[in-house]
Amino acid sequence: MYTRLSDINRLFGSMNLLQKKLNDLYSDSGRSSGYRWELDQTSPRTNLYENGDIFEIRAEVPGLEKDDLNVKIQGNYLEISGNRDSDAPEGYKTHKTERGVGSFSRSFTLPSDVDSTKVEATLKNGVLYLTLPKHEASKPKKISIV
Amino acid sequence: MDKSKEIAKQDEKNIEKTRELYEVTPAVDIYENDDEILLHADMPGVVKEDISVDIDNGTLSISGIRKLETEGAATYEEFSDLEYVRSFSVPQTINVEKVEAELKNGVLRLHLPKSEAAKPRQIEIKTT
Numbered sequence: 001m002y003t004r005l006s007d008i009n010r011l012f013g014s015m016n017l018l019q020k021k022l023n024d025l026y027s028d029s030g031r032s033s034g035y036r037w038e039l040d041q042t043s044p045r046t047n048l049y050e051n052g053d054i055f056e057i058r059a060e061v062p063g064l065e066k067d068d069l070n071v072k073i074q075g076n077y078l079e080i081s082g083n084r085d086s087d088a089p090e091g092y093k094t095h096k097t098e099r100g101v102g103s104f105s106r107s108f109t110l111p112s113d114v115d116s117t118k119v120e121a122t123l124k125n126g127v128l129y130l131t132l133p134k135h136e137a138s139k140p141k142k143i144s145i146v
Numbered sequence: 147m148d149k150s151k152e153i154a155k156q157d158e159k160n161i162e163k164t165r166e167l168y169e170v171t172p173a174v175d176i177y178e179n180d181d182e183i184l185l186h187a188d189m190p191g192v193v194k195e196d197i198s199v200d201i202d203n204g205t206l207s208i209s210g211i212r213k214l215e216t217e218g219a220a221t222y223e224e225f226s227d228l229e230y231v232r233s234f235s236v237p238q239t240i241n242v243e244k245v246e247a248e249l250k251n252g253v254l255r256l257h258l259p260k261s262e263a264a265k266p267r268q269i270e271i272k273t274t
Contacts, residue, residue, distance in 0.1 A: 094175075
């Protein structure tokens with residue numbers, strides 16, 4: 001089992017190397033190295049964790065203030081949208097702009113309904129943390145045998 | 147029989163490696179005016195203490211390590227702990243002592259002021 005895992009890690013390691021080489025290649029040829037092996041530029045990458053009665057979502061949103069973000073929840077549907085403005089200073093010559101700007105929207109279907117009144121959202125160091133407690137009805141219940 | 151034993155032995159020798167942080171190139175914006183060069187780099191989730199900025203012999207290297215606290219089982223993960231690494235060649239005319247760095251909302255902003263000698267000077271033309 002462990003040997004397999006290390007094999008997989010090694011495989012991903014070489015994939016990262018390939019990705020890096022490709023990125024180098026693209027930036028060398030003078031093309032925008034905005035070409036990256038990932039989601040389109042402004043859509044935040046997201047993690048979803050399930051921890052007992054709560055779901056936790058993390059999303060990468062560098063440079064965004066809380067007013068730039070919108071989180072909508074309905075049942076098990078979650079939508080994170082926002083807008084990233086360019087922070088280009090005025091009167092400067094631009095050499096490189098790889099950081100994407102513009103609006104984005106991502107929606108998710110959570111594995112079960114959440115209680116939208118108890119959802120908490122915090123923004124820290126450019127990462128959005130969402131804590132979504134599961135709805136009473138979707139929590140596991142113990143049935144006693146009579 | 148002997149051979150299969152040997153194979154089993156080799157398998158045991160294959161030691162599980164500790165998972166290394168993989169390196170990622172952060173997206174950057176670079177701007178310049180007469181007084182300074184500005185560099186903005188996206189490093190979401192990195193705290194101030196884990197960022198290092200070095201300028202040595204015309205090379206600017208930035209590095210930031212992200213350590214995320216995770217709880218529970220991951221249903222899916224699109225990002226993880228990593229190290230943002232990137233280096234740039236900077237002109238020798240940068241005033242290294244006056245370089246300033248700030249981190250806000252996961253964006254690292256570097257101000258690289260040019261030394262006096264490197265700034266363009268307007269030459270007044272005298273009419274005679």
